[in-house]
Amino acid sequence: MDSEREPVRVVVVDDDQLVRMALRLVIEGEPDLTVVAEAADGDAAISVVDEWRPDVVLMDVRMSGRDGLSATREILTRPSPPRVLVLTTFDSDDLVLGALRAGALGFVLKDTPPARFLDAVRTVAEGNPALSPAATARVIAAATGPASRDARDASRRAARKRLAPLSERERETARAIADGLGNPEIAGRLNISVATVKAHTGSLFAKLAVENRVQIALLVRDAEE
Known part of the structure; x- marks a missing residue:
């Protein structure tokens, strides 16, 4: 710093x-x-x-x-x-x-x-x-292991509903964020520029109404539970 x-x-x-x-x-x-x-x-x-x-x-x-x-x-x-x-x-x-x-x-x-x-x-x-x-x-x-099946199902449905409006590339970016990748790694995985990754990430923040990448990762994981 x-x-x-x-x-x-x-x-x-x-x-x-x-x-x-x-x-x-x-x-x-x-x-x-x-x-x-x-x-x-x-x-x-x-x-x-x-x-x-x-x-x-x-x-x-x-x-x-x-x-x-x-x-x-x-x-x-x-x-x-x-x-x-x-x-x-x-x-x-x-x-x-x-x-x-x-x-x-x-x-x-x-x-x-x-x-x-x-x-x-x-x-x-x-x-x-x-x-x-x-x-x-x-x-x-x-944290989610002991949850009831009904609770997991409700969480999954809610997460999938929030992710539904995303474009295919935005979904791929969200998946990469959930995998813990940084912008350069995401760019390499998706064969796009870092600037494009940043643009997709900004769009994810707006569409999903989240404040940070951790929330994106949790939402993706909820959808896949």
Whole structure:
């Protein structure tokens, strides 16, 4: 990240004070990142975000009081909302999937090595998803596995209805995004230019009414369940 830019402003949300302190120590050791505030539950997180208008929110999902999923949904309704990176102890936490559907750009486990954790914060700050394809598949499988057949069928029908207006090339782009490919890789797979990939992706955002690529990936996977 350009050293002349203002540091990325981060809010840390977790109901464990020791976790907040540890995350602050890791983040404050980086010249391009700074923690501007902390919160111990979802309600406090919303207030802090409204006050400080951070670039990134590190959001725990399971907290006493208002949970991170509910808080994420409300925060992302704000004008020019911050990027949300979900914190969790378990990669099978069903609230993680809910947060991703709500618009969070990724998730990290709390025991992620510091270097990878900081990379995730920077990636999300730039508007890119911090989720590997393997992690995406693992969370989705864990979170949707126990769902009833009726619930899965309803989710599949809804997803297919949303995808129906897409052109064939837009569908191919959405499928590639769901596979975790970046723009250059998608261009190579579809034998088109990166500029065309960006155009198709922008069209997907508009037609599907989504905010990021993670939501596109989840929608494609819903349709295929």
